[in-house]
Amino acid sequence: MAATPNPTPRHYRVVVVGGGLAGLAAARLLHDHYHADADADADAHAHKAQVLLLEAAPTLGGRIQHVTGLAPWPVEIGPEFIHGTMNSSFKDIADQMGCEMRELPYPDRYYLGSERRMLSSDEVQEHEDIQRVHEYFQGIASEDPDAPDISMAEYLQRRGANDTITQLAESIYANDFGCSLKQLGVRECIQEAQNWIYGDTYLILDRPMSSVVDFIAKGLKVRLDWFVQHVEYGTHGVKLQSSDGRIVTADYVILAVPVSILQYGVPTFKPPLPKVKVEAIDSIGMNNCVKVLMAFSDRFWPEDMFDVVCTHCFLPEFWMTHYPTTFSHTDEQAALGKFVVVGFMTGEVAAAASKLPEAEVISKSLRQLDEIFGDLPKTVEDCEYSACCHGTKAISSFKELHLGPGKRHKVLTRDHLHIDVCGSAECARSRPASTWFQGGSVVNWEQESFVRGGYTYPSVNAHGARSILAAPLEKRVFFAGEATHPGVNPCMQAAIDTGRRAARQILSLEVLSRL
Numbered sequence: 001m002a003a004t005p006n007p008t009p010r011h012y013r014v015v016v017v018g019g020g021l022a023g024l025a026a027a028r029l030l031h032d033h034y035h036a037d038a039d040a041d042a043d044a045h046a047h048k049a050q051v052l053l054l055e056a057a058p059t060l061g062g063r064i065q066h067v068t069g070l071a072p073w074p075v076e077i078g079p080e081f082i083h084g085t086m087n088s089s090f091k092d093i094a095d096q097m098g099c100e101m102r103e104l105p106y107p108d109r110y111y112l113g114s115e116r117r118m119l120s121s122d123e124v125q126e127h128e129d130i131q132r133v134h135e136y137f138q139g140i141a142s143e144d145p146d147a148p149d150i151s152m153a154e155y156l157q158r159r160g161a162n163d164t165i166t167q168l169a170e171s172i173y174a175n176d177f178g179c180s181l182k183q184l185g186v187r188e189c190i191q192e193a194q195n196w197i198y199g200d201t202y203l204i205l206d207r208p209m210s211s212v213v214d215f216i217a218k219g220l221k222v223r224l225d226w227f228v229q230h231v232e233y234g235t236h237g238v239k240l241q242s243s244d245g246r247i248v249t250a251d252y253v254i255l256a257v258p259v260s261i262l263q264y265g266v267p268t269f270k271p272p273l274p275k276v277k278v279e280a281i282d283s284i285g286m287n288n289c290v291k292v293l294m295a296f297s298d299r300f301w302p303e304d305m306f307d308v309v310c311t312h313c314f315l316p317e318f319w320m321t322h323y324p325t326t327f328s329h330t331d332e333q334a335a336l337g338k339f340v341v342v343g344f345m346t347g348e349v350a351a352a353a354s355k356l357p358e359a360e361v362i363s364k365s366l367r368q369l370d371e372i373f374g375d376l377p378k379t380v381e382d383c384e385y386s387a388c389c390h391g392t393k394a395i396s397s398f399k400e401l402h403l404g405p406g407k408r409h410k411v412l413t414r415d416h417l418h419i420d421v422c423g424s425a426e427c428a429r430s431r432p433a434s435t436w437f438q439g440g441s442v443v444n445w446e447q448e449s450f451v452r453g454g455y456t457y458p459s460v461n462a463h464g465a466r467s468i469l470a471a472p473l474e475k476r477v478f479f480a481g482e483a484t485h486p487g488v489n490p491c492m493q494a495a496i497d498t499g500r501r502a503a504r505q506i507l508s509l510e511v512l513s514r515l
Protein backbone atom coordinates (compact mmCIF):
# COMPACT_ATOMS: atom_id res chain seq x y z
CA MET A 1 0.00 0.00 0.00
CA ALA A 2 1.33 3.44 -0.85
CA ALA A 3 2.49 5.43 2.17
CA THR A 4 1.61 9.11 2.45
CA PRO A 5 4.37 11.14 0.79
CA ASN A 6 6.46 13.13 3.25
CA PRO A 7 5.04 16.70 3.12
CA THR A 8 8.38 18.55 2.99
CA PRO A 9 10.82 16.24 1.33
CA ARG A 10 14.42 16.56 2.44
CA HIS A 11 16.66 18.15 -0.17
CA TYR A 12 20.18 16.83 -0.82
CA ARG A 13 22.99 18.06 -2.96
CA VAL A 14 23.42 14.59 -4.51
CA VAL A 15 21.33 11.44 -4.21
CA VAL A 16 22.97 8.21 -5.33
CA VAL A 17 20.62 5.37 -6.28
CA GLY A 18 21.98 1.83 -5.87
CA GLY A 19 24.28 0.64 -3.10
CA GLY A 20 26.51 -1.67 -5.14
CA LEU A 21 30.18 -0.85 -5.66
CA ALA A 22 29.43 1.85 -8.25
CA GLY A 23 26.96 3.74 -6.06
CA LEU A 24 29.11 3.31 -2.98
CA ALA A 25 32.22 4.60 -4.75
CA ALA A 26 30.30 7.64 -6.02
CA ALA A 27 28.83 8.43 -2.61
CA ARG A 28 32.22 7.93 -0.91
CA LEU A 29 34.05 10.33 -3.24
CA LEU A 30 31.39 13.04 -2.96
CA HIS A 31 31.03 12.63 0.81
CA ASP A 32 34.80 12.91 1.33
CA HIS A 33 35.05 15.86 -1.05
CA TYR A 34 32.26 17.85 0.63
CA HIS A 35 33.64 17.03 4.08
CA ALA A 36 37.10 18.25 3.09
CA ASP A 37 35.49 21.43 1.74
CA ALA A 38 33.49 21.92 4.90
CA ASP A 39 36.55 21.37 7.09
CA ALA A 40 38.40 24.06 5.15
CA ASP A 41 35.48 26.46 5.36
CA ALA A 42 33.63 26.54 8.68
CA ASP A 43 30.63 28.30 7.05
CA ALA A 44 30.18 25.37 4.72
CA HIS A 45 29.46 22.93 7.57
CA ALA A 46 25.82 23.12 6.59
CA HIS A 47 26.76 21.03 3.56
CA LYS A 48 28.01 18.09 5.61
CA ALA A 49 25.23 15.52 5.18
CA GLN A 50 24.57 16.43 1.57
CA VAL A 51 24.97 13.03 -0.01
CA LEU A 52 22.31 10.38 0.39
CA LEU A 53 22.58 6.80 -0.86
CA LEU A 54 19.30 5.01 -1.58
CA GLU A 55 19.35 1.22 -1.81
CA ALA A 56 16.35 -0.98 -2.64
CA ALA A 57 17.64 -4.05 -0.78
CA PRO A 58 17.92 -4.45 3.00
CA THR A 59 21.73 -4.57 2.70
CA LEU A 60 24.47 -2.74 0.81
CA GLY A 61 26.81 -4.36 -1.72
CA GLY A 62 24.47 -5.24 -4.59
CA ARG A 63 25.97 -8.24 -6.32
CA ILE A 64 28.44 -8.72 -3.47
CA GLN A 65 26.78 -11.26 -1.18
CA HIS A 66 27.81 -14.41 0.66
CA VAL A 67 26.30 -17.35 2.53
CA THR A 68 27.50 -18.57 5.89
CA GLY A 69 26.99 -22.05 7.32
CA LEU A 70 27.79 -23.94 4.12
CA ALA A 71 31.54 -23.94 4.85
CA PRO A 72 33.63 -22.72 7.76
CA TRP A 73 34.16 -19.49 5.82
CA PRO A 74 31.65 -17.21 4.06
CA VAL A 75 31.02 -18.52 0.54
CA GLU A 76 30.55 -15.79 -2.04
CA ILE A 77 27.45 -16.08 -4.20
CA GLY A 78 28.46 -13.10 -6.34
CA PRO A 79 31.96 -11.97 -7.29
CA GLU A 80 34.83 -14.04 -5.88
CA PHE A 81 37.93 -12.98 -7.76
CA ILE A 82 39.75 -9.71 -8.28
CA HIS A 83 40.54 -9.79 -11.98
CA GLY A 84 44.11 -8.70 -12.52
CA THR A 85 46.84 -7.32 -10.32
CA MET A 86 47.33 -3.95 -12.04
CA ASN A 87 45.40 -0.67 -12.26
CA SER A 88 42.51 -2.01 -10.20
CA SER A 89 40.64 0.43 -7.99
CA PHE A 90 39.13 -2.54 -6.13
CA LYS A 91 42.58 -3.96 -5.39
CA ASP A 92 43.79 -0.50 -4.30
CA ILE A 93 41.03 -0.38 -1.70
CA ALA A 94 41.84 -3.94 -0.55
CA ASP A 95 45.52 -2.89 -0.24
CA GLN A 96 44.48 0.16 1.77
CA MET A 97 42.54 -2.15 4.11
CA GLY A 98 45.65 -4.32 4.59
CA CYS A 99 44.08 -7.39 2.90
CA GLU A 100 46.24 -10.25 1.79
CA MET A 101 45.62 -11.66 -1.66
CA ARG A 102 46.47 -14.98 -3.26
CA GLU A 103 47.26 -14.96 -6.99
CA LEU A 104 46.04 -17.83 -9.14
CA PRO A 105 46.27 -18.59 -12.86
CA TYR A 106 43.17 -18.69 -15.06
CA PRO A 107 42.23 -21.10 -16.48
CA ASP A 108 44.02 -23.63 -14.34
CA ARG A 109 42.94 -27.04 -15.78
CA TYR A 110 41.07 -28.29 -18.82
CA TYR A 111 38.72 -31.27 -18.88
CA LEU A 112 37.65 -32.63 -22.27
CA GLY A 113 34.24 -34.17 -21.63
CA SER A 114 34.02 -35.92 -25.00
CA GLU A 115 37.22 -37.82 -24.19
CA ARG A 116 36.62 -37.90 -20.41
CA ARG A 117 40.13 -36.65 -19.87
CA MET A 118 41.75 -33.99 -17.67
CA LEU A 119 44.76 -32.58 -19.49
CA SER A 120 48.15 -32.26 -17.83
CA SER A 121 49.86 -28.88 -18.16
CA ASP A 122 52.22 -30.35 -20.79
CA GLU A 123 49.23 -31.63 -22.75
CA VAL A 124 47.65 -28.18 -22.58
CA GLN A 125 50.77 -26.59 -24.04
CA GLU A 126 50.79 -29.12 -26.86
CA HIS A 127 47.05 -29.04 -27.49
CA GLU A 128 46.74 -27.15 -30.77
CA ASP A 129 43.03 -26.40 -30.41
CA ILE A 130 43.45 -24.90 -26.93
CA GLN A 131 46.33 -22.77 -28.11
CA ARG A 132 44.31 -21.65 -31.16
CA VAL A 133 41.39 -20.57 -28.94
CA HIS A 134 43.69 -18.39 -26.84
CA GLU A 135 45.29 -16.96 -29.99
CA TYR A 136 41.88 -16.04 -31.43
CA PHE A 137 40.75 -14.25 -28.29
CA GLN A 138 44.08 -12.61 -27.50
CA GLY A 139 44.51 -11.54 -31.13
CA ILE A 140 41.09 -9.88 -31.24
CA ALA A 141 42.61 -6.62 -29.91
CA SER A 142 44.34 -6.06 -33.25
CA GLU A 143 41.17 -6.50 -35.33
CA ASP A 144 39.50 -3.49 -36.99
CA PRO A 145 37.12 -1.96 -34.41
CA ASP A 146 35.14 -0.23 -37.18
CA ALA A 147 34.32 -3.35 -39.19
CA PRO A 148 30.63 -4.39 -39.26
CA ASP A 149 29.70 -6.28 -36.10
CA ILE A 150 29.31 -10.05 -36.06
CA SER A 151 29.07 -12.63 -33.32
CA MET A 152 32.11 -14.46 -32.05
CA ALA A 153 30.48 -17.71 -33.28
CA GLU A 154 30.52 -16.32 -36.82
CA TYR A 155 34.02 -14.89 -36.39
CA LEU A 156 35.40 -18.29 -35.37
CA GLN A 157 33.49 -20.04 -38.14
CA ARG A 158 34.95 -17.63 -40.74
CA ARG A 159 38.39 -18.57 -39.46
CA GLY A 160 37.65 -22.25 -39.93
CA ALA A 161 37.41 -23.14 -36.23
CA ASN A 162 36.57 -26.81 -35.72
CA ASP A 163 34.06 -28.22 -33.27
CA THR A 164 36.60 -28.66 -30.46
CA ILE A 165 37.79 -25.06 -30.78
CA THR A 166 34.20 -23.85 -30.67
CA GLN A 167 33.43 -25.96 -27.60
CA LEU A 168 36.59 -24.77 -25.87
CA ALA A 169 35.79 -21.17 -26.73
CA GLU A 170 32.29 -21.57 -25.25
CA SER A 171 33.65 -22.93 -21.95
CA ILE A 172 36.82 -20.88 -21.54
CA TYR A 173 35.73 -17.51 -22.89
CA ALA A 174 31.99 -17.21 -23.58
CA ASN A 175 30.94 -18.64 -20.20
CA ASP A 176 33.35 -16.28 -18.45
CA PHE A 177 32.03 -13.33 -20.48
CA GLY A 178 28.52 -14.33 -19.34
CA CYS A 179 26.99 -15.46 -22.63
CA SER A 180 27.25 -17.88 -25.55
CA LEU A 181 29.47 -17.36 -28.62
CA LYS A 182 26.32 -16.48 -30.62
CA GLN A 183 25.64 -13.55 -28.29
CA LEU A 184 29.24 -12.41 -27.92
CA GLY A 185 29.84 -9.36 -30.14
CA VAL A 186 33.19 -8.98 -31.87
CA ARG A 187 33.25 -5.16 -31.79
CA GLU A 188 32.68 -4.99 -28.04
CA CYS A 189 35.25 -7.82 -27.63
CA ILE A 190 37.79 -5.68 -29.47
CA GLN A 191 36.87 -2.75 -27.25
CA GLU A 192 37.25 -4.92 -24.16
CA ALA A 193 40.59 -6.37 -25.24
CA GLN A 194 42.02 -2.95 -26.12
CA ASN A 195 41.00 -1.53 -22.76
CA TRP A 196 41.95 -4.45 -20.51
CA ILE A 197 44.76 -2.95 -18.44
CA TYR A 198 44.52 -5.18 -15.36
CA GLY A 199 46.45 -8.39 -16.17
CA ASP A 200 45.23 -11.95 -16.51
CA THR A 201 45.64 -13.65 -13.15
CA TYR A 202 42.95 -13.97 -10.50
CA LEU A 203 43.34 -12.71 -6.94
CA ILE A 204 41.56 -14.17 -3.96
CA LEU A 205 40.96 -11.99 -0.96
CA ASP A 206 41.67 -13.18 2.59
CA ARG A 207 38.21 -12.07 3.73
CA PRO A 208 34.69 -11.73 2.35
CA MET A 209 34.14 -9.19 -0.40
CA SER A 210 31.55 -7.58 1.88
CA SER A 211 34.35 -6.26 4.11
CA VAL A 212 35.34 -4.00 1.20
CA VAL A 213 31.72 -2.86 0.96
CA ASP A 214 31.68 -2.07 4.70
CA PHE A 215 34.97 -0.19 4.36
CA ILE A 216 33.71 2.01 1.52
CA ALA A 217 30.34 2.60 3.20
CA LYS A 218 31.71 3.75 6.56
CA GLY A 219 30.10 7.02 7.62
CA LEU A 220 27.90 7.43 4.54
CA LYS A 221 24.29 8.47 4.91
CA VAL A 222 22.28 5.51 3.64
CA ARG A 223 18.61 4.58 3.38
CA LEU A 224 17.99 0.85 2.86
CA ASP A 225 14.73 -0.68 1.55
CA TRP A 226 14.30 2.46 -0.56
CA PHE A 227 13.29 1.34 -4.04
CA VAL A 228 13.40 4.30 -6.44
CA GLN A 229 10.35 3.98 -8.66
CA HIS A 230 10.21 7.34 -10.38
CA VAL A 231 12.64 10.12 -11.29
CA GLU A 232 11.61 13.62 -12.40
CA TYR A 233 14.41 15.78 -13.70
CA GLY A 234 14.93 19.17 -15.31
CA THR A 235 17.14 22.23 -15.16
CA HIS A 236 15.83 22.95 -11.64
CA GLY A 237 16.98 19.63 -10.16
CA VAL A 238 15.69 16.13 -9.45
CA LYS A 239 12.77 14.58 -7.56
CA LEU A 240 12.84 10.90 -6.63
CA GLN A 241 9.88 8.84 -5.50
CA SER A 242 10.03 5.44 -3.83
CA SER A 243 7.68 2.53 -4.51
CA ASP A 244 5.82 3.38 -1.29
CA GLY A 245 5.43 7.09 -2.01
CA ARG A 246 8.37 8.62 -0.14
CA ILE A 247 10.02 11.56 -1.85
CA VAL A 248 13.46 13.18 -1.77
CA THR A 249 14.77 15.99 -3.93
CA ALA A 250 18.32 16.78 -4.98
CA ASP A 251 20.44 19.01 -7.17
CA TYR A 252 21.83 15.91 -8.87
CA VAL A 253 21.17 12.19 -8.97
CA ILE A 254 23.56 9.36 -9.83
CA LEU A 255 21.74 6.25 -11.02
CA ALA A 256 23.92 3.25 -10.26
CA VAL A 257 21.39 0.47 -10.80
CA PRO A 258 22.07 -2.56 -13.04
CA VAL A 259 21.18 -2.07 -16.71
CA SER A 260 18.82 -5.05 -16.37
CA ILE A 261 16.71 -2.95 -13.99
CA LEU A 262 16.57 -0.09 -16.51
CA GLN A 263 15.64 -2.64 -19.20
CA TYR A 264 12.80 -3.72 -16.94
CA GLY A 265 11.49 -0.15 -17.10
CA VAL A 266 12.46 0.97 -13.59
CA PRO A 267 12.64 3.68 -12.55
CA THR A 268 10.22 5.58 -14.77
CA PHE A 269 11.39 9.01 -15.89
CA LYS A 270 9.71 12.36 -16.46
CA PRO A 271 10.50 13.54 -19.08
CA PRO A 272 10.99 10.06 -20.57
CA LEU A 273 14.52 8.98 -21.39
CA PRO A 274 15.65 10.05 -24.87
CA LYS A 275 15.19 7.37 -27.58
CA VAL A 276 18.93 7.04 -28.10
CA LYS A 277 19.40 6.26 -24.40
CA VAL A 278 16.59 3.69 -24.42
CA GLU A 279 18.10 1.99 -27.48
CA ALA A 280 21.50 1.91 -25.79
CA ILE A 281 19.98 0.37 -22.65
CA ASP A 282 18.21 -2.30 -24.69
CA SER A 283 21.25 -3.23 -26.73
CA ILE A 284 23.54 -4.10 -23.80
CA GLY A 285 23.17 -7.80 -23.01
CA MET A 286 22.96 -9.14 -19.48
CA ASN A 287 22.13 -12.82 -19.00
CA ASN A 288 21.44 -15.00 -16.07
CA CYS A 289 24.27 -16.44 -14.03
CA VAL A 290 23.90 -19.60 -11.95
CA LYS A 291 26.28 -20.71 -9.22
CA VAL A 292 26.05 -24.24 -7.84
CA LEU A 293 27.59 -24.29 -4.37
CA MET A 294 28.46 -27.78 -3.12
CA ALA A 295 29.90 -28.53 0.31
CA PHE A 296 31.88 -31.73 0.98
CA SER A 297 33.24 -33.37 4.10
CA ASP A 298 36.40 -34.48 2.28
CA ARG A 299 38.58 -33.25 -0.55
CA PHE A 300 38.70 -35.56 -3.57
CA TRP A 301 40.67 -33.34 -5.95
CA PRO A 302 44.39 -32.51 -6.00
CA GLU A 303 45.25 -29.92 -3.37
CA ASP A 304 46.79 -27.50 -5.87
CA MET A 305 43.74 -27.58 -8.18
CA PHE A 306 41.87 -24.29 -8.38
CA ASP A 307 39.73 -24.05 -11.47
CA VAL A 308 38.61 -26.40 -14.22
CA VAL A 309 37.02 -25.46 -17.55
CA CYS A 310 35.11 -28.35 -19.11
CA THR A 311 33.84 -29.08 -22.59
CA HIS A 312 30.78 -31.26 -23.32
CA CYS A 313 29.73 -31.18 -19.67
CA PHE A 314 26.82 -29.89 -17.60
CA LEU A 315 29.02 -27.36 -15.77
CA PRO A 316 31.29 -25.47 -18.20
CA GLU A 317 33.46 -24.39 -15.28
CA PHE A 318 33.90 -25.10 -11.60
CA TRP A 319 36.40 -24.06 -8.98
CA MET A 320 37.46 -25.13 -5.55
CA THR A 321 37.29 -22.65 -2.74
CA HIS A 322 39.24 -23.24 0.40
CA TYR A 323 40.46 -19.91 1.53
CA PRO A 324 43.18 -19.44 4.11
CA THR A 325 41.61 -16.37 5.59
CA THR A 326 42.27 -13.90 8.33
CA PHE A 327 38.52 -13.58 8.72
CA SER A 328 37.34 -15.27 11.92
CA HIS A 329 35.81 -18.56 10.78
CA THR A 330 32.35 -19.60 11.73
CA ASP A 331 32.28 -22.71 13.86
CA GLU A 332 33.65 -25.63 11.81
CA GLN A 333 31.22 -27.99 13.51
CA ALA A 334 28.25 -25.86 12.47
CA ALA A 335 29.30 -25.76 8.80
CA LEU A 336 27.83 -28.32 6.43
CA GLY A 337 31.17 -29.18 4.87
CA LYS A 338 34.85 -28.30 5.09
CA PHE A 339 35.46 -28.12 1.33
CA VAL A 340 33.49 -26.34 -1.35
CA VAL A 341 33.21 -26.68 -5.12
CA VAL A 342 31.45 -23.90 -7.02
CA GLY A 343 29.93 -24.65 -10.41
CA PHE A 344 29.55 -21.64 -12.69
CA MET A 345 27.11 -21.29 -15.59
CA THR A 346 26.10 -18.22 -17.55
CA GLY A 347 24.17 -17.36 -20.71
CA GLU A 348 22.12 -20.02 -22.44
CA VAL A 349 23.63 -22.75 -20.27
CA ALA A 350 22.43 -20.94 -17.15
CA ALA A 351 19.04 -20.30 -18.76
CA ALA A 352 18.59 -24.03 -19.41
CA ALA A 353 19.81 -25.01 -15.93
CA SER A 354 17.50 -22.54 -14.23
CA LYS A 355 14.50 -24.36 -15.74
CA LEU A 356 15.49 -27.57 -13.92
CA PRO A 357 14.55 -28.40 -10.33
CA GLU A 358 17.41 -27.43 -8.02
CA ALA A 359 17.86 -31.06 -6.95
CA GLU A 360 18.51 -32.02 -10.54
CA VAL A 361 21.04 -29.23 -11.02
CA ILE A 362 22.97 -30.47 -7.99
CA SER A 363 22.66 -34.12 -9.04
CA LYS A 364 23.98 -33.37 -12.52
CA SER A 365 26.84 -31.37 -11.04
CA LEU A 366 27.74 -34.20 -8.66
CA ARG A 367 27.59 -36.68 -11.50
CA GLN A 368 30.05 -34.55 -13.48
CA LEU A 369 32.44 -34.37 -10.53
CA ASP A 370 32.14 -38.14 -10.03
CA GLU A 371 32.95 -38.67 -13.69
CA ILE A 372 35.98 -36.41 -13.52
CA PHE A 373 37.41 -37.45 -10.16
CA GLY A 374 36.09 -40.99 -9.68
CA ASP A 375 37.07 -44.15 -11.46
CA LEU A 376 33.67 -44.71 -13.00
CA PRO A 377 33.58 -46.96 -16.08
CA LYS A 378 34.19 -45.11 -19.34
CA THR A 379 30.89 -45.99 -21.02
CA VAL A 380 27.36 -46.23 -19.74
CA GLU A 381 27.11 -49.82 -21.04
CA ASP A 382 30.06 -50.82 -18.87
CA CYS A 383 28.61 -49.19 -15.82
CA GLU A 384 27.58 -51.78 -13.29
CA TYR A 385 26.47 -48.98 -10.99
CA SER A 386 24.17 -47.22 -13.45
CA ALA A 387 21.08 -48.08 -11.43
CA CYS A 388 22.72 -47.04 -8.23
CA CYS A 389 23.03 -43.29 -7.84
CA HIS A 390 22.12 -39.78 -8.95
CA GLY A 391 18.39 -40.19 -9.11
CA THR A 392 16.56 -37.02 -8.20
CA LYS A 393 13.65 -37.15 -5.84
CA ALA A 394 11.05 -34.54 -5.06
CA ILE A 395 12.28 -32.32 -2.28
CA SER A 396 10.18 -32.19 0.82
CA SER A 397 11.94 -29.44 2.71
CA PHE A 398 14.98 -27.21 2.63
CA LYS A 399 17.49 -26.32 5.26
CA GLU A 400 17.68 -22.56 5.37
CA LEU A 401 20.96 -20.75 5.69
CA HIS A 402 21.39 -17.21 6.84
CA LEU A 403 22.29 -14.90 3.97
CA GLY A 404 21.86 -11.48 5.45
CA PRO A 405 19.21 -9.30 7.10
CA GLY A 406 15.81 -10.20 5.74
CA LYS A 407 17.10 -12.94 3.46
CA ARG A 408 17.24 -16.73 3.74
CA HIS A 409 18.92 -19.12 1.37
CA LYS A 410 17.75 -22.61 0.44
CA VAL A 411 20.16 -25.48 0.90
CA LEU A 412 19.61 -29.07 -0.18
CA THR A 413 21.28 -31.58 2.10
CA ARG A 414 21.91 -35.27 1.33
CA ASP A 415 18.45 -36.07 2.71
CA HIS A 416 16.83 -34.05 -0.06
CA LEU A 417 18.63 -35.80 -2.89
CA HIS A 418 18.44 -39.41 -3.85
CA ILE A 419 22.13 -40.18 -3.52
CA ASP A 420 22.48 -43.91 -3.43
CA VAL A 421 26.05 -44.67 -2.45
CA CYS A 422 26.88 -47.61 -0.21
CA GLY A 423 29.78 -45.96 1.63
CA SER A 424 32.30 -48.66 0.75
CA ALA A 425 35.85 -47.63 -0.13
CA GLU A 426 35.23 -48.81 -3.67
CA CYS A 427 32.10 -46.69 -3.99
CA ALA A 428 33.92 -43.66 -2.59
CA ARG A 429 36.61 -44.17 -5.22
CA SER A 430 34.12 -44.37 -8.07
CA ARG A 431 31.79 -41.64 -6.80
CA PRO A 432 33.78 -39.36 -4.51
CA ALA A 433 31.58 -36.32 -5.01
CA SER A 434 28.37 -38.21 -4.20
CA THR A 435 30.05 -39.91 -1.27
CA TRP A 436 31.42 -36.78 0.42
CA PHE A 437 28.60 -34.38 -0.52
CA GLN A 438 26.99 -32.71 2.51
CA GLY A 439 24.80 -30.01 1.07
CA GLY A 440 24.41 -27.61 -1.81
CA SER A 441 22.64 -24.59 -3.06
CA VAL A 442 21.71 -23.22 -6.48
CA VAL A 443 22.07 -19.46 -6.75
CA ASN A 444 20.03 -18.09 -9.62
CA TRP A 445 20.88 -14.43 -10.18
CA GLU A 446 17.89 -13.73 -12.39
CA GLN A 447 15.74 -14.24 -9.30
CA GLU A 448 17.49 -11.45 -7.39
CA SER A 449 14.76 -8.85 -7.87
CA PHE A 450 17.02 -5.79 -7.75
CA VAL A 451 19.72 -7.22 -10.03
CA ARG A 452 17.91 -9.61 -12.42
CA GLY A 453 20.97 -11.27 -13.91
CA GLY A 454 24.72 -11.77 -13.64
CA TYR A 455 26.72 -9.10 -15.42
CA THR A 456 26.82 -7.51 -18.86
CA TYR A 457 28.68 -9.12 -21.73
CA PRO A 458 30.22 -7.77 -24.95
CA SER A 459 27.07 -7.83 -27.03
CA VAL A 460 26.47 -7.97 -30.78
CA ASN A 461 25.46 -4.52 -32.14
CA ALA A 462 26.06 -2.76 -28.83
CA HIS A 463 29.25 -0.96 -29.86
CA GLY A 464 29.18 2.55 -28.36
CA ALA A 465 26.05 1.87 -26.29
CA ARG A 466 27.85 1.99 -22.93
CA SER A 467 29.11 5.53 -23.55
CA ILE A 468 25.61 6.62 -24.58
CA LEU A 469 24.19 5.04 -21.42
CA ALA A 470 26.86 6.81 -19.35
CA ALA A 471 26.09 10.28 -20.76
CA PRO A 472 24.38 12.61 -18.24
CA LEU A 473 20.89 14.06 -18.83
CA GLU A 474 20.22 17.79 -18.46
CA LYS A 475 23.39 18.02 -16.33
CA ARG A 476 21.21 16.59 -13.54
CA VAL A 477 20.98 12.82 -14.00
CA PHE A 478 24.25 10.88 -14.04
CA PHE A 479 24.79 7.19 -14.73
CA ALA A 480 27.14 4.67 -13.16
CA GLY A 481 27.39 0.88 -12.78
CA GLU A 482 29.42 -1.76 -14.54
CA ALA A 483 27.31 -1.53 -17.74
CA THR A 484 28.37 2.10 -18.18
CA HIS A 485 32.09 1.31 -18.39
CA PRO A 486 33.22 2.28 -21.90
CA GLY A 487 35.90 -0.43 -21.75
CA VAL A 488 33.17 -3.13 -21.67
CA ASN A 489 34.42 -4.33 -18.31
CA PRO A 490 31.79 -5.91 -16.06
CA CYS A 491 34.16 -6.37 -13.11
CA MET A 492 34.23 -4.88 -9.64
CA GLN A 493 36.95 -2.34 -10.41
CA ALA A 494 34.92 -1.09 -13.38
CA ALA A 495 31.88 -0.54 -11.16
CA ILE A 496 34.02 1.54 -8.78
CA ASP A 497 35.56 3.52 -11.65
CA THR A 498 32.15 4.40 -13.12
CA GLY A 499 30.89 5.59 -9.73
CA ARG A 500 33.91 7.81 -9.29
CA ARG A 501 33.52 9.12 -12.86
CA ALA A 502 29.90 10.17 -12.20
CA ALA A 503 30.90 11.83 -8.91
CA ARG A 504 33.69 13.78 -10.65
CA GLN A 505 31.32 14.89 -13.41
CA ILE A 506 29.13 16.49 -10.75
CA LEU A 507 32.08 18.13 -8.99
CA SER A 508 33.30 19.58 -12.31
CA LEU A 509 29.85 21.01 -13.01
CA GLU A 510 29.72 22.58 -9.57
CA VAL A 511 33.10 24.22 -10.15
CA LEU A 512 31.97 25.53 -13.54
CA SER A 513 28.73 26.90 -12.10
CA ARG A 514 30.69 28.91 -9.52
CA LEU A 515 32.81 30.66 -12.19
Ligand SMILES: Cc1cc2nc3c(=O)[nH]c(=O)nc-3n(C[C@H](O)[C@H](O)[C@H](O)COP(=O)(O)OP(=O)(O)OC[C@H]3O[C@@H](n4cnc5c(N)ncnc54)[C@H](O)[C@@H]3O)c2cc1C
Binds near residue numbers: 062
Ligand atom coordinates in the same frame (compact mmCIF):
# COMPACT_ATOMS: atom_id res chain seq x y z
C1 LIG B 1 27.67 -14.54 -9.93
C2 LIG B 1 28.55 -13.36 -10.21
C3 LIG B 1 29.92 -13.53 -10.22
C4 LIG B 1 30.74 -12.44 -10.48
N1 LIG B 1 32.09 -12.62 -10.41
C5 LIG B 1 32.91 -11.57 -10.47
C6 LIG B 1 34.28 -11.69 -10.14
O1 LIG B 1 34.74 -12.78 -9.78
N2 LIG B 1 35.06 -10.59 -10.22
C7 LIG B 1 34.56 -9.37 -10.58
O2 LIG B 1 35.34 -8.40 -10.63
N3 LIG B 1 33.25 -9.21 -10.86
C8 LIG B 1 32.41 -10.27 -10.80
N4 LIG B 1 31.07 -10.11 -10.99
C9 LIG B 1 30.58 -8.79 -11.44
C10 LIG B 1 30.49 -7.78 -10.28
O3 LIG B 1 29.74 -8.35 -9.24
C11 LIG B 1 29.79 -6.53 -10.76
O4 LIG B 1 30.48 -5.97 -11.85
C12 LIG B 1 29.70 -5.41 -9.71
O5 LIG B 1 29.47 -5.91 -8.43
C13 LIG B 1 28.60 -4.48 -10.16
O6 LIG B 1 28.46 -3.42 -9.28
P1 LIG B 1 27.36 -2.29 -9.58
O7 LIG B 1 27.45 -1.32 -8.48
O8 LIG B 1 27.52 -1.82 -10.98
O9 LIG B 1 25.96 -3.07 -9.56
P2 LIG B 1 25.24 -3.82 -8.35
O10 LIG B 1 26.20 -4.47 -7.45
O11 LIG B 1 24.21 -4.68 -8.98
O12 LIG B 1 24.53 -2.64 -7.56
C14 LIG B 1 23.35 -2.05 -8.00
C15 LIG B 1 22.48 -1.77 -6.79
O13 LIG B 1 21.31 -1.08 -7.22
C16 LIG B 1 20.24 -1.51 -6.38
N5 LIG B 1 18.99 -1.15 -7.06
C17 LIG B 1 18.45 -1.69 -8.17
N6 LIG B 1 17.33 -1.07 -8.51
C18 LIG B 1 17.13 -0.08 -7.59
C19 LIG B 1 16.14 0.92 -7.42
N7 LIG B 1 15.14 1.08 -8.30
N8 LIG B 1 16.24 1.75 -6.34
C20 LIG B 1 17.27 1.62 -5.46
N9 LIG B 1 18.25 0.71 -5.60
C21 LIG B 1 18.19 -0.14 -6.65
C22 LIG B 1 20.48 -3.00 -6.25
O14 LIG B 1 19.81 -3.55 -5.14
C23 LIG B 1 22.00 -3.03 -6.08
O15 LIG B 1 22.38 -2.97 -4.74
C24 LIG B 1 30.20 -11.17 -10.75
C25 LIG B 1 28.81 -11.00 -10.73
C26 LIG B 1 27.99 -12.08 -10.45
C27 LIG B 1 26.50 -11.88 -10.40
